[in-house]
Amino acid sequence: MNKKYEEIVFLHKPKENKLKYAIVAFLVGGLVGLLGEVLIRIYVSCFDLSRNDASLYMIITFIFMASLFTALGFFDKLVVKAKAGLLIPITGFAHSMTSAALDYKNEGPIFGIGSNVFKLAGSVIFYGVVSAWIFGMIRYLWEVLV
């Protein structure tokens, strides 16, 4: 009976248009990249910065914009439309932290914001550090041994 039920559930499961989502994410993600490059060029030419420093300021700009738009309440609607296109770049990381901070502001600075701000981003940081360590070790051993 359970098998038949799975069939009924499957029959009434609407198809998600994955190709469309992928194309939208590709285009929006590309657009974010393009905007980043434009910002770097502007920073390099206007503020007389090295390309490395300019990339840093570009990232800070993106984090600021994503956080501001989240606080103003419309960034989540953009993310729902653009999906991975806005979630994978640094904008998604900033969005996850700001939204968590906003959500828990009523519980106070310690038990609210402080302990919940990494609710979503914590996994990214933790596994980012772990994988950086693993790949760093591989690279180090490669250089020592080869």
Place this chain on the structure above:
Amino acid sequence: MILNFRNVYLDNASTVCGPYEASGPLGKNFDKKYVDDLYCKEKSFEKAEVRLLEDSLKILLRKTKLKSSDIDLVIAGDLLNQITSSCYASLKLNCPFLGIYTACATSIEGMLIASTFIDSGKVNNALVACSSHNMTSEKQFRNPTEYGSPKPKTATFTATGGASVLLSNKPSKIRVVNGLIGTIVDYNQKDAFNMGAVMAPAAADTLYKYLKETDTKVEDYDLILTGDLGLYGKEIFKDLMKYNYNIKLGSNYNDCGVMLYNLDEQKEVLAGGSGPVCSALVNYSTIIKGLMEDKYKKVLLIATGALFSPITVYQKENILSIANLICLEAI
């Protein structure tokens, strides 16, 4: 087992809703609407949910011309941890209080308990209330409210509102005929974004048992309503009734989750409404009005609830479900 009630009547009901419900097709039927503010003029979403329920209790007392000291028993439930919304909202009533929980099946569970108390002569009247808030449930069960996580089309949207109903032994236009307390079922479902598929078997189980034990047919009722199966769950429920029990549901069947919103225009609600207040908003505004105006003679209300917590979902446990049923009749 069918609970038969000889002397229980539905006196009146009240509904208060948030912006999404107000702009839905039933918007004009609600007693009070917070049209553009999910905070309902409060500082937090949790406080907003309490206010929605408090408002609905106040409106109901005004409608029934009763004082809170006239109420013998208050039964309330909601979705939040330790059903805090119900407790805070009921504080000012200063009445004996029973807190209950079967997720989105709470409203009918409350009516069944209240009817049993009244029919046994223990109390003369009882107030049954429930609430939910889209943002408080998002925060508790899913992601932060401002986080734009993409959801599949089968996901449902927790309704925002507070709803209450007064049952009494004083004869009125609507009689509570009988009801059935649901059984917990497990159909091996794990997808928290497809609650329709989780709850449809519970609804089918309850409806089949009720029809069998009362020896009635689907056609004997003017309306059969499930609580919050949503667009896809509704179809699963129909197919399951046909396949398991050979019962065909016709045009007298509908789902409150589908009725509460305009699914073509309000795209953000995806497959439809959910939450304890979803079925309560539809039943207490539109269906009770229909019974009072003799539009319907006899209706079956089935509220469906998914029994889980975020922790059981992360631990990959199956999501359980339950459905409670009550039969109302216009006299």
